[in-house]
Amino acid sequence: MKLKTTIAVAVLCAATSLTPVINAPILSGAALAASQKTGPQVTSFTLDNGLQVVVIPDRRAPVVTHMVWYKAGSADEPRGASGIAHYLEHLMFKGTKTVKSGEFSAKIAAIGGQENAFTSTDYTAYFQRITPEALEEMMRLEADRMENLVLTQEKILPERDVVNEERNARTENNPGSLLREAMNAALYQNHSYGIPIIGWKHEVNALTKDDAIAFYDKFYTPNNAVLVVAGDVDAETVKVLAEKTYGKVKRRAEPGERMRTKEPEPRAARRVEMSDARVRTPSFSRSYLVPSYYSNDTNEAEAFDVLSEILGGGTTSRIYRQLVVEDKVASSAGAWYQGGSLDETQFGFYGSPRNGKTLPEVEAATDKVIAKLLKDGVTEAEVKRAQKRLVRSSIFTQDSQSTLARIYGGSMTLGSTIESIQSWPDRINEITVEDVNSVARKYLKLKRSVTGYLKPETAAHKNEG
């Protein structure tokens, strides 16, 4: 299950001086839920300026998780300015009218807090872990930078170097990331999900102060944000503090409905192949364009979560059993579904050949699993077991305060409701064998897909490269 996260998650985190880079969890259905019966009493209200506030009480320890989510990610960037959402995330630490550059992080450190920030295709979020006593100060600071950010040329340029270095470390020096970038670009023919969150190198290099300010002025406004406070607090206190702090922030803009271009009907199977001397283990991957939890109003996303569990959920899954256990062509293999994006998303397969086996053999074995699935469908027992595993894992997520805060924050930023998040286990349990077979047959078509091969560089490939 861990591998799913590292492959599928498309989230960039700001590395501050205080916290290591962490990976955000998948905000997919697999982690969406907190059953109403057993979970926390989550409440929500909206301030006069449009800021939506979500409170998740968790009294087990004197700790509070404070997050602000903006409905603005890389897919909302203007064309040609890719990377500006992530760059702005970095610049948000560069000071306001009253707080000097770096002081924000220093204050959090002083009160023993932890912080991070991350940018995705659909949102940008700022996160802190603090003691309950520090919450008001935290809210004051975060509200301050929602409207008072001050950007100067001296702050802008060095931070652009930092972002460039981040791109070098994450992508340029990582053949797997470069291939994933190329696969995304090939899969999405018209939608901005084909553009990397961190931005194309040449465009990041050309980002300006004006680009950052324009993005900030357009999207960083209370009516375009969701505040999540989880932990040792009650809703009443949060409300009083929120009105005292965030309540004073002006409604600065009207971003309106999120305008995204749609994908055309896919017509042709695509393949992307990369050879690189730095590759140690060859790998195969395949992604299909499929609906997300937010891209249509059906239960197809729930069905895909069940299918993902059946095909790729651990060592009892169809893919693992066929490729690793039975055919012995792969040393690792699986399937994943990234349901938590606003627009059409990906259902994916991956595998690495065992010693002596080849990428085409891994691909052929995967195709065999898919062909059998499309022909014979899944079984009642498989669906039941997948449902159990999914619902159980959603209950486990309630154990982590920050995971819960991320799930509610991410989902509500994309337009979900508390009720919908909490009813996810019920909706998963309603999925039938027919629902699963139907989405598989409707969407797992080669023409909807991109296939990637990552290979160690050989002399022959060097000439071709």
Added chain:
Amino acid sequence: MKLKTTIAVAVLCAATSLTPVINAPILSGAALAASQKTGPQVTSFTLDNGLQVVVIPDRRAPVVTHMVWYKAGSADEPRGASGIAHYLEHLMFKGTKTVKSGEFSAKIAAIGGQENAFTSTDYTAYFQRITPEALEEMMRLEADRMENLVLTQEKILPERDVVNEERNARTENNPGSLLREAMNAALYQNHSYGIPIIGWKHEVNALTKDDAIAFYDKFYTPNNAVLVVAGDVDAETVKVLAEKTYGKVKRRAEPGERMRTKEPEPRAARRVEMSDARVRTPSFSRSYLVPSYYSNDTNEAEAFDVLSEILGGGTTSRIYRQLVVEDKVASSAGAWYQGGSLDETQFGFYGSPRNGKTLPEVEAATDKVIAKLLKDGVTEAEVKRAQKRLVRSSIFTQDSQSTLARIYGGSMTLGSTIESIQSWPDRINEITVEDVNSVARKYLKLKRSVTGYLKPETAAHKNEG
């Protein structure tokens, strides 16, 4: 050479009631030139409102070619409104404040004229062939619709159906076009050249009157246009008439520099495969991302024109000889270069297998030709012969008035000058063996390419499709 045109040209023509749809010629270097020594005395001037006028005297017959070129093509469209440039081209025949819908074309027919219009990635042009006596009336009519277009809901909707039908006829019912669309989308990861000129079907269906008016108001202004008058006229007369007609059109907007996103450095070879029951002859194609005449200031485009001639110019070319004559794997094969686009363009190969031969065999034979080229380079004799053929063909183009008008109009719309167009043969003749080898080795790398397979549908593919 004809096949080059049908594969490479990306131009849509409006089918009016008066003229058949015709194909615009490649505006590549191969057809760019008219040697100053032997060619017409072309002159150019600019009206006060910014309209650039080009006059190409040709007294052989009492015929005049009149063209207006707008610096606005599909690559200038706003995201999500693909197809609007072409749709507006259609709507330009729907009447103005003083000329009723259809009257424009009726008037041209009445004076015995011919007309057409076409949309490309980088421009939209309107073309008429008339007698010299009708020139003033023609200019009055064309100037009128430069600023006085009247669009109503009743005109808009039926014409959108016409455009949709055009997409159905050209693309939806043509597997080769669908594959080319998918290949373009895969080759261009960030640039609008990845979006079809005619527009994605779902976006064309959603185009509105406001989209058309916004595009018209932004780009259809004299300072964003080039007028070409070729034929039985002199520059003085054209100047007087132009001032009398176009001179009265207000400078309606300032489109400014053309903003295009740039491609990232390509990292991974891409492949696109399509199977369709309507395919009779399988075909292989490969395109590399390379510079155009306008995308950089080097002589690389000239070198690519020479290389294209060596690899793909007719039956003595390397590709044809190797694939069709020697290896006998292909029934047809060639190479092409589309130099005349504003931004990075394509250098392409194609081939169809002979009976009993396969697409991978055609591809392998093509790769053998490319590998040999990269290893051993071209010869002095090949370069000399290619130069002779290119320059000779550029002299032939002077024989056609409308071709000359298209060459000057297209080139100057993209920013070229009369001097540059006329010195093209000299620049071609300066290309050396090293220049050709250098561009081949710099750009013909698999990671810069997309490879396409178009296959007849088989039962197996049906399941996959």
